[in-house]
Amino acid sequence: MKCPSTGRFVNSGTGLPLQPLDIGHEDFVALVEPDTALWMLVKKEKLCDTLSDRELMSSFKDRIPDFKLEMQTLRFGLKPSAVYFNPTERCNLNCSYCYIPAAMRKDGEHMSQGKLIDALARLKEYFAKTVHGGRRPQVVFHGAEPMLARDAVFAGIKEFKDDFNFGVQTNATLLDDKAIDFLTSNGVGIGISLDSSVPEIANQTRMTWSGEGVYDQVISTMGKLKGYDSYSVIATITEKNVTHLSDIVDFLHGWEVPTCMLNVVRCTLPGARDVRAADDLSAKHFIAALDRTHELYRETGRKLTVANFANIVIGIIAPPARRLMCDISPCGGGRCFFALAPGGDMFPCSEFIGLPEFKGGNLFEDSIADVIKSPAFNKVTERKVEDIEPCNKCAIRHFCGSPCPAEAHEMNGSMKETGAFCEFYEEQVRYAFRLIADGKESDFLWDNWDKGTKTMFDIKAL
Ligand code: SF4
Numbered sequence: 001m002k003c004p005s006t007g008r009f010v011n012s013g014t015g016l017p018l019q020p021l022d023i024g025h026e027d028f029v030a031l032v033e034p035d036t037a038l039w040m041l042v043k044k045e046k047l048c049d050t051l052s053d054r055e056l057m058s059s060f061k062d063r064i065p066d067f068k069l070e071m072q073t074l075r076f077g078l079k080p081s082a083v084y085f086n087p088t089e090r091c092n093l094n095c096s097y098c099y100i101p102a103a104m105r106k107d108g109e110h111m112s113q114g115k116l117i118d119a120l121a122r123l124k125e126y127f128a129k130t131v132h133g134g135r136r137p138q139v140v141f142h143g144a145e146p147m148l149a150r151d152a153v154f155a156g157i158k159e160f161k162d163d164f165n166f167g168v169q170t171n172a173t174l175l176d177d178k179a180i181d182f183l184t185s186n187g188v189g190i191g192i193s194l195d196s197s198v199p200e201i202a203n204q205t206r207m208t209w210s211g212e213g214v215y216d217q218v219i220s221t222m223g224k225l226k227g228y229d230s231y232s233v234i235a236t237i238t239e240k241n242v243t244h245l246s247d248i249v250d251f252l253h254g255w256e257v258p259t260c261m262l263n264v265v266r267c268t269l270p271g272a273r274d275v276r277a278a279d280d281l282s283a284k285h286f287i288a289a290l291d292r293t294h295e296l297y298r299e300t301g302r303k304l305t306v307a308n309f310a311n312i313v314i315g316i317i318a319p320p321a322r323r324l325m326c327d328i329s330p331c332g333g334g335r336c337f338f339a340l341a342p343g344g345d346m347f348p349c350s351e352f353i354g355l356p357e358f359k360g361g362n363l364f365e366d367s368i369a370d371v372i373k374s375p376a377f378n379k380v381t382e383r384k385v386e387d388i389e390p391c392n393k394c395a396i397r398h399f400c401g402s403p404c405p406a407e408a409h410e411m412n413g414s415m416k417e418t419g420a421f422c423e424f425y426e427e428q429v430r431y432a433f434r435l436i437a438d439g440k441e442s443d444f445l446w447d448n449w450d451k452g453t454k455t456m457f458d459i460k461a462l
């Protein structure tokens, strides 16, 4: 026998490796098995008894193989099911933190209508092999500003409306009544961007090439989208708006926005780093904003879901039900989805457009399956928390995922480095556990988020 340990004792021999996690709750502490992301919440005064409760630990340990398999599938077994489709390199705005180089946004190329239709046909053929079970692959027209290629985009949506779930991520300045009517009547998801509830702040980061803010145009579009369910607003957290996040959620809730994202600025390009807010400050105000969404929900019965946080909560309570793929390692870039540039060049994620060494191939010249396996894509899909200090020792490594590879590479010099934020993710996970301890987590999630899921392990049932 190679190892004499019978695994009876927690944290020694082959016993269950459990890390206690201070979640900042008055009564509870979390115990996490980091590799499988299996966890339990324990009353603080019961921690020692729990760790030496052989029956409980043995039941916990028995589930490890199932959860290992689930985590393995989620991390390494998924096939692409979505594409971020950039139909143009150009943008009518010059936002301070954009990840697409300014020269591209100013003078870059558009994809012609014929090419766009051809691209969708190729994508349809590829996804038929990777997306099964009656699901539809997703195509999100993304930026630069996709509405600058509106005729081609709308022609593509018309022709392939039965083949894909379509979405458009836009700066909202070019959405006239006709465009809104077309998109809403075709059930296209619409994401728009707004960084503050007041123009003085919003206009500091999102502006035209001549420096004029676009707040008024975005608000006008929000008025027209009121009542449309498949619509969301992204606010990018920077030093300009970080102390106003609670005002933003108040404002968006007042406008009856169903879903928003409060995303820390991705620091892939230097311009974004100049407006980056401090990690701890971002965490503090982000959590205050989450508290505010909960108050609003309690007061009005109407939720404003903060999708990027909801995804963290789901990553804890039902990992495979995640909808976004930044907070899992490897992240979804290049394995669950990829990005397509207007000339057909393929990148693991839109964050890499503008970084030629991450081009994996070209949609019109190469097989998609080959591009997914290309060395350029592998650099991203093979980046995993186990290889990154200090993430490899972090108890919450599979609730955070150590994003973002583009930031790590460009800002910190290597795929084996962390990205721009750590405490922001730490605090989100601790807050999520506090909500779970208080039985409030569903208040922060989409309605019916658990449709199609089943409970695999309920500690209360032991
Ligand atoms: S972590 Fe970065 S590269 Fe990965 S999916 Fe998110 S934005 Fe893209």
Ligand code: SF4
Pocket (backbone or CB within 6 Å): 385, 390, 391, 394, 395, 396, 397, 398, 400, 401, 402, 403, 418, 419, 421, 422, 423, 425, 426
């Ligand atoms: S970035 Fe920070 S919170 Fe995330 S896995 Fe690494 S050490 Fe943990």
